């Protein structure tokens with residue numbers, strides 16, 4: 001924040017510290033490292049609830065009863081298939097692009113195809129959110145397989161959300177240890193108040209634009225390496241480090257060069273990210289299951305050295321990067337997997353913004369040239 005002068009207003013660069021609106025969806029309390037979704041601690045949700053239950057909670061405000069969950073799950077399973085036109089268009093998107101571009105294009109195309117795209121009613125909004133939640137795994141899995149030279153695997157309606165996705169990627173249901181760790185990451189990634197991508201979605205919604213446009217904007221915001229893209233950057237860095245004994249020197253060189261260390265720091269949490277302990281534990285379980293402790297050791301070395309040198313702690317992308325790598329995902333698919341989860345938070349916020357809307361339009365302080373005439377020759 002820069003100091004006010006007589007003719008310049010106070011500037012909140014990056015909107016840091018600015019409270020823009022109320023939300024009933026989640027609460028982040030940095031002082032106590034706490035995060036709740038609709039009043040429930042995220043650690044408890046990750047421990048005891050499925051991703052489907054959490055999606056229902058974020059959208060409806062309450063955890064589902066067994067009957068409500070069965071109905072939700074039936075509708076989710078019925079929406080998993082990607083239609084032929086969309087599938088053939090996505091198959092033509094160049095493989096040279098980042099998979100986030102495929103996901104962004106996919107949502108944009110789904111909007112163009114949907115006759116209810118412009119319908120802002122709560123029923124249509126819910127139907128669109130569910131459609132995106134259900135079909136995104138099909139899109140992400142097909143794109144990952146195409147880049148490996150493999151045919152897509154159709155969704156399996158007999159499987160739950162995570163088992164189905166993992167089967168569409170790997171061709172079989174992985175061990176329950178992997179499924180549980182993946183499911184935890186989905187719960188932890190689902191929602192985080194007014195982060196940059198959610199805020200982008202709310203800005204678009206505030207103009208009375210449609211839900212697909214808002215989600216497309218959110219995907220663009222999440223892709224960046226200061227936000228969701230950090231989970232990929234973390235793994236690239238760990239591969240670059242390669243050996244645990246190199247981790248501390250690598251970090252020193254990074255800090256000496258005044259470069260950001262991906263997966264560390266947070267705009268809101270200044271004393272650690274509430275979600276990290278749960279995901280760190282999940283990473284540990286996956287590492288033990290796979291029988292590969294190299295990444296966990298590099299993790300611990302970086303975490304310790306970074307804290308000693310800067311006092312900065314990891315954010316959720318730090319454990320998620322190596323966990324997704326050990327689960328077998330290709331690195332460029334990490335942020336698309338984040339999209340599969342955050343679609344729940346984004347669409348909850350889109351509905352909340354639409355229900356109590358005010359156009360989001362901040363002010364700026366002009367510091368360009370003073371008004372001047374065009375010199376007509």
Ligand SMILES: CC(=O)SCCNC(=O)CCNC(=O)[C@H](O)C(C)(C)COP(=O)(O)OP(=O)(O)OC[C@H]1O[C@@H](n2cnc3c(N)ncnc32)[C@H](O)[C@@H]1OP(=O)(O)O
Nearest residue numbers: 225226227228230259260261262263264265266267315317
């Ligand atoms: C799911 C998510 O989106 S979580 C975030 C994922 N993003 C990352 O991991 C990218 C790396 N982290 C960062 O770039 C930052 O920590 C951000 C963008 C997330 C938050 O940044 P801000 O709140 O704007 O803090 P800011 O960038 O001003 O940092 C404050 C100080 O800490 C330092 N710092 C913050 N994060 C880091 C980092 N990851 N590596 C090195 N230094 C850092 C800054 O250099 C700055 O130091 P200075 O005061 O000497 O200039």
Ligand SMILES: O=C([O-])CC(=O)C(=O)O
Nearest residue numbers: 191192194195196267268
């Ligand atoms: O809240 C933020 O700024 C970033 C973040 O952790 C998230 O979106 O999960």
